[in-house]
Amino acid sequence: MRTLIRSAAALAAAGLTFAPAAASADPTPSPGATTVTKSGTSFLTATAITAGQPVQVGASTGDHLYWSFRADAGQTHQITATVSFPKGRTGKSTWAVDVFDGLRRRQACTAGAQTPTADAAATSVTLGCTLRRVRPWAEPWSGDPLPGTYYVRLAVTDLPEPDLGLPIDVDLLVGVDGEGGASGDDGKLEAPLVPNTRAGTVLTAEPTPEPVAEAETSLTGWLPEAGSRWVWTTAGGVLAAVAGVVGFALTRRPRRP
Amino acid sequence: MINKRRSTAVLLGLLATTALIGPAPAKAVDNPTETPAEPPKVELVLDVSGSMRARDIDGRSRISVAQQAFNEVVDALPDETQLGIRVLGATYTGKDKKQGCLDTQQIVPVGPVNRAQAKAAVATLRPTGFTPVGLALRSAAQDLGTGSTARRIVLITDGEDTCAPPDPCEVARELAAQGTKLVVDTLGLAPDEKVRRQLLCIAGATGGTYTAAQSADELTDRIKQLVDRARDTYTAAPTVVGGSAECANAPLLGPGVYTDREAFSEHRWYRVPVRPGQELRASVSVALDRPVNPDYGVLLRATAPDGRELVRGVDAGSGRTDVVSAGLRWSAVDEDTPTPSPTGTVTAQTVCLVVSNSFAPRPGTEATPGMPVELTVDVVAASPAPDGPDLGRGWALLLLLTLAGLVTGLVTGLLTRWWVATWREN
Numbered sequence: 252m253r254t255l256i257r258s259a260a261a262l263a264a265a266g267l268t269f270a271p272a273a274a275s276a277d278p279t280p281s282p283g284a285t286t287v288t289k290s291g292t293s294f295l296t297a298t299a300i301t302a303g304q305p306v307q308v309g310a311s312t313g314d315h316l317y318w319s320f321r322a323d324a325g326q327t328h329q330i331t332a333t334v335s336f337p338k339g340r341t342g343k344s345t346w347a348v349d350v351f352d353g354l355r356r357r358q359a360c361t362a363g364a365q366t367p368t369a370d371a372a373a374t375s376v377t378l379g380c381t382l383r384r385v386r387p388w389a390e391p392w393s394g395d396p397l398p399g400t401y402y403v404r405l406a407v408t409d410l411p412e413p414d415l416g417l418p419i420d421v422d423l424l425v426g427v428d429g430e431g432g433a434s435g436d437d438g439k440l441e442a443p444l445v446p447n448t449r450a451g452t453v454l455t456a457e458p459t460p461e462p463v464a465e466a467e468t469s470l471t472g473w474l475p476e477a478g479s480r481w482v483w484t485t486a487g488g489v490l491a492a493v494a495g496v497v498g499f500a501l502t503r504r505p506r507r508p
Numbered sequence: 509m510i511n512k513r514r515s516t517a518v519l520l521g522l523l524a525t526t527a528l529i530g531p532a533p534a535k536a537v538d539n540p541t542e543t544p545a546e547p548p549k550v551e552l553v554l555d556v557s558g559s560m561r562a563r564d565i566d567g568r569s570r571i572s573v574a575q576q577a578f579n580e581v582v583d584a585l586p587d588e589t590q591l592g593i594r595v596l597g598a599t600y601t602g603k604d605k606k607q608g609c610l611d612t613q614q615i616v617p618v619g620p621v622n623r624a625q626a627k628a629a630v631a632t633l634r635p636t637g638f639t640p641v642g643l644a645l646r647s648a649a650q651d652l653g654t655g656s657t658a659r660r661i662v663l664i665t666d667g668e669d670t671c672a673p674p675d676p677c678e679v680a681r682e683l684a685a686q687g688t689k690l691v692v693d694t695l696g697l698a699p700d701e702k703v704r705r706q707l708l709c710i711a712g713a714t715g716g717t718y719t720a721a722q723s724a725d726e727l728t729d730r731i732k733q734l735v736d737r738a739r740d741t742y743t744a745a746p747t748v749v750g751g752s753a754e755c756a757n758a759p760l761l762g763p764g765v766y767t768d769r770e771a772f773s774e775h776r777w778y779r780v781p782v783r784p785g786q787e788l789r790a791s792v793s794v795a796l797d798r799p800v801n802p803d804y805g806v807l808l809r810a811t812a813p814d815g816r817e818l819v820r821g822v823d824a825g826s827g828r829t830d831v832v833s834a835g836l837r838w839s840a841v842d843e844d845t846p847t848p849s850p851t852g853t854v855t856a857q858t859v860c861l862v863v864s865n866s867f868a869p870r871p872g873t874e875a876t877p878g879m880p881v882e883l884t885v886d887v888v889a890a891s892p893a894p895d896g897p898d899l900g901r902g903w904a905l906l907l908l909l910t911l912a913g914l915v916t917g918l919v920t921g922l923l924t925r926w927w928v929a930t931w932r933e934n
Binding site: 356408461483495500 | 656658691696699701704707708715716717718719720722726729730733736737740744745746747749759760761762763764765766781783787789790791792793819821823827828829830831833834835836837838839854855856858882884885886888889890891893894899900901902905906908909910911912913914915916917918919920921922924925
């Protein structure tokens with residue numbers, strides 16, 4: 252019976268270790284990350300950053316600053332930004348951090364001060380935005396967040412005109428919760444939402460019909476992918492069978508020599 | 509006992525194996541970006557008109573502050589950047605406005621920079637004449653030439669244009685509409701209200717920035733940042749395309765980035781061929797390069813050639829902004845194949861894209877040329893809906909199944925013991 256308790260405890264411990272880590276509050280820079288001191292001024296010129304990489308950049312009031320980062324399925328991103336102003340502004344100003352996906356579709360913030368207003372006397376304002384968890388798949392008609400590039404735009408949206416052009420300092424950090432991979436959703440986006448940034452070519456004629464591709468017949472094609480429900484459930488079945496045998500064996504009287 | 513230990517070991521081993529093969533690692537696929545063939549090009553345009561003599565920046569004259577800033581920028585210039593310097597109002601000392609307003613010269617041609625020569629040229633500048641900003645901008649655009657990448661002009665001035673016409677803001681709008689991607693960043697030295705308005709207008713029309721420089725350090729840092737930005741953020745300029753008023757004769761677009769112009773309340777149509785099993789992705793950004801009423805929106809719709817709407821992307825906003833963007837995805841549903849195809853081939857289906865806007869001009873706002881539109885089109889493999897089998901996934905499932913198995917084993921064992929005991933007695 253002692254063995255039974257011991258194995259149960261081991262199982263429980265194993266179960267606890269696999270429970271997802273608790274969500275942290277504020278994003279912190281990852282150790283050793285280099286600070287980014289640049290920003291783009293449009294979607295096409297957005298500066299690429301990674302989660303955990305701090306951004307510190309000087310700019311002018313009225314600039315639209317763009318950064319882009321990469322998101323994978325299962326991740327939740329938090330963006331925090333602080334804008335510091337010089338003294339002597341003439342009125343209050345409203346700032347906004349907007350997030351767009353790879354198709355430039357506006358993304359909702361689930362938490363955070365997305366459009367705070369700073370008084371004329373304030374020396375800084377803090378902005379924040381927590382995004383929704385990135386889904387591995389969504390219908391083309393839906394606006395759910397998908398893996399791919401995300402754009403962050405920071406700008407002032409309302410201010411007295413004389414304050415335009417004054418120098419500001421911007422600190423920004425993108426934090427991430429949860430590593431990509433296992434999640435409750437099925438499906439897979441064949442190509443991540445990474446925009447094609449090459450100059451386009453105007454076609455002169457309709458493309459010709461192309462022959463239907465032969466269905467691929469490979470020996471391993473029918474095997475389920477690692478991480479699919481088939482693999483998980485089969486593994487569960489095997490574990491259940493083994494546990495059944497163990498449970499059965501535990502009820503036998505120890506064999507005396 | 510040995511038996512039991514072995515089975516526990518097997519159990520834990522199995523758990524560990526599942527942990528290893530369980531969740532599939534997320535793959536990071538990055539789109540390789542093409543490196544443009546040309547070096548980044550930037551031209552500094554400096555106002556050397558008489559007003560630059562004023563000693564109001566940290567007790568120094570505006571021109572000396574600008575000269576110092578230029579020296580530092582030239583010293584810190586990245587090797588691959590091609591820099592040119594143009595001045596305005598630097599030579600004509602007379603009073604004739606007509607002649608004074610033609611006074612603009614390129615003192616350092618756009619190309620690989622000879623630092624010593626460039627600094628010597630800047631050092632000889634003395635504040636002199638008129639302020640022909642419009643003409644200087646037009647000439648600077650010519651200096652930079654046309655090419656496949658974006659170019660930047662950095663305009664540094666302390667006074668408003670004294671030579672209109674041409675109005676500098678009109679010139680900026682005209683340059684932006686020519687198709688070459690040209691960005692004008694403006695810097696005002698101790699600017700007053702009129703200068704600020706003018707520089708904001710120039711910056712807004714070309715998608716550039718405006719900075720009010722109050723000290724020498726600010727000026728130097730900002731010019732350095734703008735020159736660096738010319739190198740860091742320059743990209744292949746989008747292909748210029750002209751959308752048409754209806755779908756039937758709209759331009760046929762392949763994947764990539766395009767630019768166009770759209771007037772207030774105008775609809776612009778484009779066509780994209782999409783094969784079965786492919787997904788269309790499109791996004792559009794309409795830039796607010798002129799003053800408009802504070803509430804606005806943009807709508808991107810995909811329709812079938814017969815006018816049926818397939819999907820739409822929409823965004824609206826209010827207040828100050830640079831662009832309003834919307835995007836959409838669309839892929840054909842399998843049953844929906846209207847075009848009968850000859851055996852063995854698949855025909856591409858044409859999808860029409862229409863961009864419309866709901867901007868309202870303020871009184872006095874120019875309607876032509878239209879507002880800049882940036883359209884990105886991509887055609888990728890479709891992501892079919894997952895056919896979820898009635899199976900499970902995750903650690904909770906494994907734990908549950910294992911516990912269920914264990915309990916079943918225990919119950920079966922106990923039942924067997926009880927049954928064997930009862931059977932022996934009888």
